[in-house]
Amino acid sequence: MRELCQEPLARHGYWRVGGPLERLVFVDTAADLVALSGVDHVLGNGSNLLVPDEGLCGTTVKLGGQLRGLVVHEGADGAARVSAGAGLQNAVLLQRLDKLGIGGLGCLAGVPGTVGGAVAMNAGTALGEIGERLLSVSGLDGRVIARAELPMEYRSGGLPPGFVVTSAVFSVDREGVAKERSRIAEHLARRKATQPLDLPSCGSVFRNPPGDHAGRLIEAAGLKGWSSGNARISDRHANFIVNCGGARAIDVMRCIRTAWERVYATSGFCLIPEVHVLGDWDRELWPLPAVGNPGTLR
Numbered sequence: 001m002r003e004l005c006q007e008p009l010a011r012h013g014y015w016r017v018g019g020p021l022e023r024l025v026f027v028d029t030a031a032d033l034v035a036l037s038g039v040d041h042v043l044g045n046g047s048n049l050l051v052p053d054e055g056l057c058g059t060t061v062k063l064g065g066q067l068r069g070l071v072v073h074e075g076a077d078g079a080a081r082v083s084a085g086a087g088l089q090n091a092v093l094l095q096r097l098d099k100l101g102i103g104g105l106g107c108l109a110g111v112p113g114t115v116g117g118a119v120a121m122n123a124g125t126a127l128g129e130i131g132e133r134l135l136s137v138s139g140l141d142g143r144v145i146a147r148a149e150l151p152m153e154y155r156s157g158g159l160p161p162g163f164v165v166t167s168a169v170f171s172v173d174r175e176g177v178a179k180e181r182s183r184i185a186e187h188l189a190r191r192k193a194t195q196p197l198d199l200p201s202c203g204s205v206f207r208n209p210p211g212d213h214a215g216r217l218i219e220a221a222g223l224k225g226w227s228s229g230n231a232r233i234s235d236r237h238a239n240f241i242v243n244c245g246g247a248r249a250i251d252v253m254r255c256i257r258t259a260w261e262r263v264y265a266t267s268g269f270c271l272i273p274e275v276h277v278l279g280d281w282d283r284e285l286w287p288l289p290a291v292g293n294p295g296t297l298r
């Protein structure tokens with residue numbers, strides 16, 4: 001177990017913004033995790049997290065070592081299953097399954113997080129959501145929760161509060177990887193053509209409301225290219241906020257707040273953030289106003 005004090009999230013997160021984590025502990029085994037007197041936050045790959053420039057109090061853990069393992073086995077019904085450590089990166093998971101000729105988790109292609117983060121967020125793409133393949137999750141507290149008991153929904157894993165995922169079991173396909181490969185390749189090419197992947201971001205900032213796209217609503221509100229400091233609402237895809245170099249977390253937050261307010265004012269939609277925001281913020285900026293029915297028209 002290794003730990004760093006006052007370690008900036010900006011060094012670990014995809015947005016390259018965010019102040020010091022009071023205590024960041026790298027844990028390699030479930031026993032390490034249990035030995036910690038308390039876990040306040042979990043950092044996956046930091047591809048969907050925002051903390052203030054002032055930092056975040058408490059103990060944050062990052063899972064590595066044995067918590068990045070991968071085991072393929074047969075279930076009692078003879079179907080193939082994969083048990084993956086929560087700290088395993090999605091890209092590594094997919095590469096290793098591809099080498100074994102195993103398909104089924106292609107919905108994680110291009111999602112730059114960990115297995116734990118994917119379950120916590122019910123990550124997904126045009127190829128599906130991870131919740132469709134999840135069978136169960138194991139937690140730091142020793143609980144094993146079956147998929148049927150998790151109230152998963154679009155971009156929400158429905159985990160109990162404070163639940164730290166240590167591993168997850170998924171159903172996979174021993175055959176069909178070749179077909180999945182071509183769907184993944186097409187999907188990645190489409191993303192490359194439409195998303196600003198050359199600049200640091202956290203992917204889509206808001207969930208898409210039913211029957212519409214957050215990016216379309218933000219663009220219709222005239223905000224493509226709107227910026228605060230060095231954070232900008234992307235000209236390429238308005239649901240992405242990009243760090244043009246040296247942005248601060250407060251700049252990103254101002255973009256989020258402005259997008260939310262202008263979309264509400266122009267179209268009446270209450271956008272729901274997809275990004276997880278932690279820590280204490282200026283109340284004028286965060287949390288977003290609780291008005292109307294989230295995700296729908298006012």
Ligand SMILES: Cc1cc2nc3c(=O)[nH]c(=O)nc-3n(C[C@H](O)[C@H](O)[C@H](O)COP(=O)(O)OP(=O)(O)OC[C@H]3O[C@@H](n4cnc5c(N)ncnc54)[C@H](O)[C@@H]3O)c2cc1C
Binds near residue numbers: 042043047048114276
């Ligand atoms: C370029 C880009 C493209 C993206 N495209 C997509 C996409 O297509 N689809 C999509 O769904 N997302 C996408 N994302 C967002 C992001 O990658 C996903 O939400 C991802 O699942 C987050 O995983 P993470 O490991 O980085 O989690 P983090 O960002 O580190 O954390 C996110 C949340 O998950 C929690 N968490 C992480 N690990 C655990 C654990 N072990 N136990 C309990 N809670 C945990 C954290 O505490 C936090 O609340 C994109 C991001 C980027 C930067």
